[in-house]
Amino acid sequence: MPRALISVSDKTGVAELARTLTSRGWEIISTGGTARALREAGIATQDVADITGFPEMLDGRVKTLHPAVHGGLLARRDMPEHMEALAQHDITPIDLVAVNLYPFRETAARANVRPEEVIEHIDIGGPSMLRSAAKNFASVYVIVDPTDYEKVLAALEAGADDLDLRQLLAEKTYAHTASYDAAIAGWFAKQRDERFPETVPLSFERAQSLRYGENPGQEAAFYVEHRGAGLASLVQHGGKELSFNNLLDLEGALLASDTLGDGAPCCAIVKHTSPCGLAIAPTALEAYQKALACDPQSAFGSVISFNVPVDEKLADVISSLFVECLVAPSFTPAAIEILGRKKNLRVLEGKASWPAGALDFKRVRGGVLVQDRPSIDHSLQSWNVVTKRAPTNAERDDLLFAWRAVASVKSNAIVLARGGATIGIGAGQMSRVDASFLAVHKARSTGFDPAGSVLGSDAFFPFRDGVDHAAEAGVTAIIQPGGSVRDAEVIEAANEREIAMVFTGSRLFRH
Numbered sequence: 001m002p003r004a005l006i007s008v009s010d011k012t013g014v015a016e017l018a019r020t021l022t023s024r025g026w027e028i029i030s031t032g033g034t035a036r037a038l039r040e041a042g043i044a045t046q047d048v049a050d051i052t053g054f055p056e057m058l059d060g061r062v063k064t065l066h067p068a069v070h071g072g073l074l075a076r077r078d079m080p081e082h083m084e085a086l087a088q089h090d091i092t093p094i095d096l097v098a099v100n101l102y103p104f105r106e107t108a109a110r111a112n113v114r115p116e117e118v119i120e121h122i123d124i125g126g127p128s129m130l131r132s133a134a135k136n137f138a139s140v141y142v143i144v145d146p147t148d149y150e151k152v153l154a155a156l157e158a159g160a161d162d163l164d165l166r167q168l169l170a171e172k173t174y175a176h177t178a179s180y181d182a183a184i185a186g187w188f189a190k191q192r193d194e195r196f197p198e199t200v201p202l203s204f205e206r207a208q209s210l211r212y213g214e215n216p217g218q219e220a221a222f223y224v225e226h227r228g229a230g231l232a233s234l235v236q237h238g239g240k241e242l243s244f245n246n247l248l249d250l251e252g253a254l255l256a257s258d259t260l261g262d263g264a265p266c267c268a269i270v271k272h273t274s275p276c277g278l279a280i281a282p283t284a285l286e287a288y289q290k291a292l293a294c295d296p297q298s299a300f301g302s303v304i305s306f307n308v309p310v311d312e313k314l315a316d317v318i319s320s321l322f323v324e325c326l327v328a329p330s331f332t333p334a335a336i337e338i339l340g341r342k343k344n345l346r347v348l349e350g351k352a353s354w355p356a357g358a359l360d361f362k363r364v365r366g367g368v369l370v371q372d373r374p375s376i377d378h379s380l381q382s383w384n385v386v387t388k389r390a391p392t393n394a395e396r397d398d399l400l401f402a403w404r405a406v407a408s409v410k411s412n413a414i415v416l417a418r419g420g421a422t423i424g425i426g427a428g429q430m431s432r433v434d435a436s437f438l439a440v441h442k443a444r445s446t447g448f449d450p451a452g453s454v455l456g457s458d459a460f461f462p463f464r465d466g467v468d469h470a471a472e473a474g475v476t477a478i479i480q481p482g483g484s485v486r487d488a489e490v491i492e493a494a495n496e497r498e499i500a501m502v503f504t505g506s507r508l509f510r511h
Helices: 014-023 032-040 048-052 067-074 080-088 104-108 115-120 125-135 146-158 163-191 244-259 284-294 312-318 333-339 393-406 432-445 465-473 487-496
Strands: 003-008 027-030 096-100 141-143 205-210 220-224 235-237 266-271 274-280 302-306 323-328 346-349 359-364 367-372 414-417 422-426 454-457 477-480 500-503
Touching: 003 014, 003 032, 003 067, 003 125, 014 027, 014 032, 014 096, 014 146, 027 032, 027 048, 048 067, 067 080, 067 125, 096 125, 096 146, 104 115, 104 163, 125 141, 125 163, 141 146, 141 163, 146 163, 220 244, 244 266, 244 274, 244 302, 244 323, 244 393, 266 284, 274 284, 274 393, 274 422, 284 302, 284 312, 284 422, 312 333, 393 414, 393 454, 393 477, 414 432, 422 432, 432 454, 432 465, 465 487, 487 500
Parallel strands: 003 027, 003 096, 096 141, 302 323, 323 346, 454 477, 477 500
Antiparallel strands: 205 220, 235 346, 266 274, 266 302, 359 367, 414 422, 414 454
16 A cells, blocks of 8 residues: 655645545555644544654654654665565555645744744754655655645556656755755844855745747746745736846836835836836826936837836826836726737736845856845935035935936936936946936937936046036036045036035945
């Protein structure tokens, strides 16, 4: 009689699994709560303690750590000496293991949970059984995911020796236990307030396979920290499947609208991960119109983000532009209907927020760079006016907007802003003076006069030429981090042109 060991915290589908197995002549052994649940469902179940001849002890900490369990899992069926050892010690082989682990992540994530309670949700026996069963996948089915129950039952029903499926389940098992251990290690590091421990075990689940990467010919997939995390939490309404570049641009668009804060309605229009238009306004429609005006040509084929709901009026206006993706916290049913007429438009609903304290990872050859996510100063408290002329109240408002806006622009980055909107953006340039030149050029090419605008720079001006160029365009105030060895020359250039200049003391590079 084949034997299955079932011990799960997530009991989804477990009664159906056990019932089907028993109908096919399998013996079921189980532990604690799972055994009770199966008996309540009318399924004959034997306790693990009856198999081991040893009772559960230490409040359930020890129940399956026994040779009767691990010998039954690890014995190679093709080695007579292994099978003889089982017979000598009266151990029956175990042919299937269905185990999912104590809910450690869910427990650790609860507000005000005590460390002692979290520790009790570190599973020991479960991972041990899983690893033993997975090592012996040649003979044992091991299941950690309830969605795999049907696959295994189908294979058993077919009567085929599905070694490929067992190997796939073993691979999935080791990935699962690695992820579980990674979460535990991360929790211990957090208890010590250690942001960058000696070892950072990372674990990601595949959310979807992608048609290709940045370019055709590059294979790609989208992985998430856990199911439904971040961008994977967005609900898609219509349009094609998201591509690699769509996902990158969605991140850029959400980053851009995040930096503008949760106050006024804002709109970010992004192309190739960097904004081509940003604006805030009393309404989302006005914010969109102001953002679009910054660079309507580049907005063709863009990704657009809002921090407020999209209604039918706004949807109707947006539908006249070719847009790849549109993301907002919510959409009215009428807006969904209007946008749905655009066959290829991907409409994404949700917030996809970064979790508190999240780190930023960048892949390099041989490893990863890890850093805190940048902090955007949304106040004026730490600013230092370094010129003879201080900014006016109107300039201060625009400087604050420009500082928030430049945080999401690729470095070297310069933005020109006026009235809560960008009017010119210079992004990704090799020199800051080139970024200034491009921002002015962009403004003029779309009909804006830079005169009277303010300028935001993501890093200090290494020479005075960037300030001179901005002054010639009519810029009246500048916000920048400061910190150059030539700050005195830069400040002198601003004073000569009667430009108000503010140092923030922090840099906002985005590479």
